[in-house]
Amino acid sequence: MNLIADGFAWLTDPANWTGAGSIPERLVEHLLVSLLILLIAGLIALPVGFTIGHTGRGKGLAVAVTGGMRAIPTLGLLTLAALWLGIGLAAPILALVVLAIPPLLAGAYSGLESVDRRVLDAAKGVGMTGLQRFTGVELPLSAPIVIGGIRSAALQIIATATLAAYTSDFGLGRFLFRGLKTNDYAEAFGAAVLVIALALLVDGLFALAQRFSVPVGVRVARSGEPTRSAADRATGRTTTNV
Amino acid sequence: MIEFHSVSKQYPDGTLAVREVSLQVPPRQTTVLVGSSGSGKTTLLRMVNRMVDPSAGRVTIDGDDVAGTDAVKLRRGIGYVMQNSGLLPHRTVAANIATVPLLRGWKRHDARERALELMDTVGLDRSLADRYPGQLSGGQQQRVGVARGLAVDPNILLMDEPFGAVDPLVRRELQEELLRLQRELGKTVLFVTHDIDEAFLLGDRVVILREGGEIVQIGTPAEILASPADGFVADFVGADRGRRALHVQEVDGRSLVVDADGRPAGVLAR
Numbered sequence: 001m002n003l004i005a006d007g008f009a010w011l012t013d014p015a016n017w018t019g020a021g022s023i024p025e026r027l028v029e030h031l032l033v034s035l036l037i038l039l040i041a042g043l044i045a046l047p048v049g050f051t052i053g054h055t056g057r058g059k060g061l062a063v064a065v066t067g068g069m070r071a072i073p074t075l076g077l078l079t080l081a082a083l084w085l086g087i088g089l090a091a092p093i094l095a096l097v098v099l100a101i102p103p104l105l106a107g108a109y110s111g112l113e114s115v116d117r118r119v120l121d122a123a124k125g126v127g128m129t130g131l132q133r134f135t136g137v138e139l140p141l142s143a144p145i146v147i148g149g150i151r152s153a154a155l156q157i158i159a160t161a162t163l164a165a166y167t168s169d170f171g172l173g174r175f176l177f178r179g180l181k182t183n184d185y186a187e188a189f190g191a192a193v194l195v196i197a198l199a200l201l202v203d204g205l206f207a208l209a210q211r212f213s214v215p216v217g218v219r220v221a222r223s224g225e226p227t228r229s230a231a232d233r234a235t236g237r238t239t240t241n242v
Numbered sequence: 243m244i245e246f247h248s249v250s251k252q253y254p255d256g257t258l259a260v261r262e263v264s265l266q267v268p269p270r271q272t273t274v275l276v277g278s279s280g281s282g283k284t285t286l287l288r289m290v291n292r293m294v295d296p297s298a299g300r301v302t303i304d305g306d307d308v309a310g311t312d313a314v315k316l317r318r319g320i321g322y323v324m325q326n327s328g329l330l331p332h333r334t335v336a337a338n339i340a341t342v343p344l345l346r347g348w349k350r351h352d353a354r355e356r357a358l359e360l361m362d363t364v365g366l367d368r369s370l371a372d373r374y375p376g377q378l379s380g381g382q383q384q385r386v387g388v389a390r391g392l393a394v395d396p397n398i399l400l401m402d403e404p405f406g407a408v409d410p411l412v413r414r415e416l417q418e419e420l421l422r423l424q425r426e427l428g429k430t431v432l433f434v435t436h437d438i439d440e441a442f443l444l445g446d447r448v449v450i451l452r453e454g455g456e457i458v459q460i461g462t463p464a465e466i467l468a469s470p471a472d473g474f475v476a477d478f479v480g481a482d483r484g485r486r487a488l489h490v491q492e493v494d495g496r497s498l499v500v501d502a503d504g505r506p507a508g509v510l511a512r
Contacts, residue, residue: 122330126318
């Protein structure tokens with residue numbers, strides 16, 4: 001109980017909220033580095049995932065690669081990368097990009113895969129080019145799943161970006177590592193609460209984005225009977241609703 | 243005129259979907275390809291807009307080999323109506339109908355005007371223009387599909403079992419509607435179905451296909467009924483079954499037409 005109280009005392013101590021290395025500064029650092037990692041991983045994983053989903057080729061390879069990448073322990077990879085790249089941000093960024101690629105890739109190709117084949121066939125049949133089918137049909141219809149992949153990647157990055165402080169003076173992980181090293185568990189606990197809060201906040205934002213990315217036409221179709229009978233009323237037909 | 247010059251289609255797994263089919267589809271008429279599943283009828287239809295490329299032989303439209311055309315451009319010039327409508331679920335009815343005009347670079351306003359016009363043509367209330375496909379009944383969706391197929395006033399309309407997924411009552415209504423449209427518009431319609439009654443109702447000419455993609459008989463419905471080419475056709479059209487073996491029976495002074503089982507099919511008009 002004491003630890004929790006001490007933790008919140010640390011969190012609410014005004015001294016921790018101003019100056020160099022204060023909570024706001026670490027929060028911003030943490031968010032920025034997470035965003036950068038998400039961006040790099042997205043630039044690598046999304047085009048590959050979209051290509052696989054659009055062409056239907058290479059899925060077996062993608063499943064194998066993402067499965068393999070998921071099995072890599074991030075801390076181990078970070079240590080290896082740090083030995084290679086030295087102290088600084090480069091090593092954690094590399095390790096976290098590797099962590100973020102599998103969910104992004106899976107979201108991208110399974111999203112495109114989820115689009116009804118008959119709809120895509122029809123789009124092709126009326127004369128849409130491959131690019132037009134991608135931007136006009138596949139992307140809008142798969143958006144919730146693709147964003148789901150980004151959401152899951154963002155959550156993992158923010159939670160694991162504490163490791164950036166392992167090799168550099170950066171982010172919320174700084175408080176964690178310092179707290180642990182100096183036996184100041186209140187600080188470590190407070191930092192953990194901050195990381196959790198940030199992760200939940202970002203996750204919530206992505207959840208909202210996911211919900212709003214469902215195309216209106218798909219949403220109203222799902223809501224079923226009420227709208228359908230409304231459609232019939234609009235036609236003024238009572239029997240066979242042709 | 244669409245012509246198939248001894249076309250075959252063999253899929254990579256070895257199945258022969260179409261075997262050496264030669265066929266002429268005369269302009270401004272409805273030609274119906276009919277056969278059971280595996281008879282290659284859909285494959286043949288999809289060769290016209292290059293959704294399938296033949297492994298041998300040529301398909302020509304007005305003498306030009308379709309293989310030499312740009313597939314995307316070709317498809318934008320041919321109406322294509324499919325089963326389950328194939329509408330884009332995230333676009334409104336009007337936007338779906340206007341798909342091809344917009345692809346061709348029409349102004350948004352003109353495309354919408356055209357879509358509304360076509361809704362009148364196919365018997366859809368204009369108030370449905372801003373609804374989504376998922377809010378429509380199956381029959382309404384098929385009407386939208388037909389309207390989309392007609393959007394750029396193509397000479398050729400390909401219809402792949404367009405009424406296969408709607409209930410019989412609605413199907414009947416849509417068939418009547420298509421006959422009316424065809425009388426008004428006079429398109430070159432290539433229509434695929436597995437329903438011989440639908441083929442006889444809609445087709446000026448009917449092409450009967452057998453499993454493995456071979457043509458068994460081509461003719462008007464009357465010709466086929468009068469002289470089926472072989473036992474397969476006779477069986478397929480039901481000529482020797484009770485339903486089409488009709489005879490006249492006098493009942494209460496009127497001539498009733500009854501089938502072999504004695505069920506009345508209609509009254510003989512004098």
